[in-house]
Amino acid sequence: MTDSVQVSGYKLVQKIGEGGMATVYLAVQESLDREVALKIMSPALAANETFRDQFLKEGRIAAKLTHPHLMTVHDIGSDNGVYYLASEYLPAGTLRDRMQRLNTAEVLEIVRDVASGLSYAHEMGFVHRDVKPGNIMFRSNGSAVLADFGIAKAIKSVSAATMAGNAIGTPDYMSPEQAQATPVDGRSDLYSLGAVLFECLAGRKPYQASDAYAVALMHVTEPVPKLPEKLAWLQPLIDGLMAKRVDDRFANGDAFVAALDRLLAANPQLDAVLRESRSARRRAVAAAGTVSGAVAPTGSRKWIFAGVGIAVVLVASLAWKTWHGKTTGPIESATPIAPTETAPDSPSPPLVMAENAAADANLAKMDLPTLLSRGDEYLAYGEKNYGEKLDFPPGDNATDLFLEARKRDPENGRAAKGLEQIAAFFVNAANSALKNGLYTATDEFIKKGLRADPKNAALLKLKSQLAKAEAG
Ligand SMILES: Nc1ncnc2c1ncn2[C@@H]1O[C@H](COP(=O)(O)OP(=O)(O)OP(=O)(O)O)[C@@H](O)[C@H]1O
Ligand SMILES: [Mg+2]
Numbered sequence: 001m002t003d004s005v006q007v008s009g010y011k012l013v014q015k016i017g018e019g020g021m022a023t024v025y026l027a028v029q030e031s032l033d034r035e036v037a038l039k040i041m042s043p044a045l046a047a048n049e050t051f052r053d054q055f056l057k058e059g060r061i062a063a064k065l066t067h068p069h070l071m072t073v074h075d076i077g078s079d080n081g082v083y084y085l086a087s088e089y090l091p092a093g094t095l096r097d098r099m100q101r102l103n104t105a106e107v108l109e110i111v112r113d114v115a116s117g118l119s120y121a122h123e124m125g126f127v128h129r130d131v132k133p134g135n136i137m138f139r140s141n142g143s144a145v146l147a148d149f150g151i152a153k154a155i156k157s158v159s160a161a162t163m164a165g166n167a168i169g170t171p172d173y174m175s176p177e178q179a180q181a182t183p184v185d186g187r188s189d190l191y192s193l194g195a196v197l198f199e200c201l202a203g204r205k206p207y208q209a210s211d212a213y214a215v216a217l218m219h220v221t222e223p224v225p226k227l228p229e230k231l232a233w234l235q236p237l238i239d240g241l242m243a244k245r246v247d248d249r250f251a252n253g254d255a256f257v258a259a260l261d262r263l264l265a266a267n268p269q270l271d272a273v274l275r276e277s278r279s280a281r282r283r284a285v286a287a288a289g290t291v292s293g294a295v296a297p298t299g300s301r302k303w304i305f306a307g308v309g310i311a312v313v314l315v316a317s318l319a320w321k322t323w324h325g326k327t328t329g330p331i332e333s334a335t336p337i338a339p340t341e342t343a344p345d346s347p348s349p350p351l352v353m354a355e356n357a358a359a360d361a362n363l364a365k366m367d368l369p370t371l372l373s374r375g376d377e378y379l380a381y382g383e384k385n386y387g388e389k390l391d392f393p394p395g396d397n398a399t400d401l402f403l404e405a406r407k408r409d410p411e412n413g414r415a416a417k418g419l420e421q422i423a424a425f426f427v428n429a430a431n432s433a434l435k436n437g438l439y440t441a442t443d444e445f446i447k448k449g450l451r452a453d454p455k456n457a458a459l460l461k462l463k464s465q466l467a468k469a470e471a472g
Contacts, residue, residue, distance in 0.1 A: 062150030194241025359395025
């Protein structure tokens with residue numbers, strides 16, 4: 001593979017996330033001038049023949065799944081040894097990012113949505129095998145979708161012995177039958193969804209132990225976890241999803257939804273909150289003039305990538321230039337953190353995005369001089385390298401470093417100047433994107449700039465220009 005990753009037919013715009021097995025880019029599918037999330041599987045996986053066969057086979061089958069609460073897959077393939085999957089772009093982040101700030105009604109609605117998607121997929125004969133907060137994502141209208149159908153099976157087809165580290169995946173949501181490596185059906189996914197529901201409600205994972213194997217074993221041997229007293233009325237849902245014996249679980253996702261509805265009927269106050277949030281969301285979608293469903297655009301924004309000009313080149317070059325971005329960065333982060341992009345705000349976000357706790361912890365460990373010198377270093381690097389390290393990855397970029405420095409020392413001149421310079425960089429980027437009609441990218445750059453300098457006059461002006469351009 002050459003220095004920078006390329007997939008023919010796609011123009012990579014910006015890196016938006018990274019998991020254990022893949023890197024995800026915002027990209028333009030050139031044939032349709034369509035905005036997509038392009039997931040590029042890691043070279044280690046792509047080198048494995050079993051994975052390659054399974055990935056294409058499973059991906060093609062999974063792409064036939066069409067449901068409002070399953071991520072829409074547009075394309076899957078390989079190009080020059082690069083294995084990729086193009087799907088709808090889900091701009092509002094993952095459940096992992098949000099879960100700490102959700103209220104009970106919101107949690108139940110998300111889990112209901114995912115259960116309905118699972119019900120459909122299971123009926124079609126598919127098991128997801130990796131239901132977890134990082135695979136539950138949001139459209140900009142707030143609706144939840146389950147991502148990565150098919151991929152987990154392909155990854156799991158690769159023997160653990162051939163893959164290093166986290167390839168096996170987290171055991172936190174693993175069903176007892178998965179932990180025992182016995183055959184699974186849809187009810188294994190329901191178990192995992194139960195573990196996700198438990199974590200959202202209780203604020204902790206169902207089982208905690210010092211290592212992954214101990215956690216996996218607890219899924220097999222420990223009693224079903226108990227919700228805190230004030231949520232005990234929801235315990236029947238956890239019991240029905242997380243029962244050890246497969247036959248003791250809800251038979252399918254619809255049975256779970258029915259049980260949820262019965263519980264809500266017995267608790268009219270919460271039911272009313274839930275109905276309200278659902279109808280607000282429907283209104284938002286209707287106002288955006290979109291059809292609800294898996295193929296609906298991701299929100300009211302017009303996802304226009306019409307102009308092909310300087311801005312495309314600029315924006316495309318903002319993509320991280322190298323596949324091995326981490327090793328070419330100016331310095332390695334002292335404490336590697338889980339790379340999670342903080343998603344842009346939804347037009348009317350029903351939920352508040354949670355801070356990335358790992359990123360915060362990373363910053364909290366640094367002293368002021370380190371924050372400033374690393375911030376300066378990233379800034380100088382980013383200005384020469386198309387914005388790299390200016391705002392990504394979370395907790396290890398110039399913006400976060402200077403913001404943390406200013407929190408510790410509000411009058412610090414170096415931090416203030418650094419933030420101004422970052423904003424200035426994004427003013428330029430947003431200007432050329434807007435000139436070329438790249439509205440989504442313009443919006444992204446404005447948000448990035450405003451995070452560094454919320455009162456920046458040029459950015460605020462660009463924001464209103466963008467609103468006018470979109471209205472016209
Ligand atoms: N369709 C999408 N639209 C927008 N962002 C996405 C999309 N798919 C993935 N992402 C982002 O990329 C990140 C990495 O995704 P990926 O599926 O590779 O890993 P993961 O599910 O987070 O973790 P793991 O590697 O453990 O499965 C996600 O956490 C999310 O932030
Ligand atoms: Mg994923």
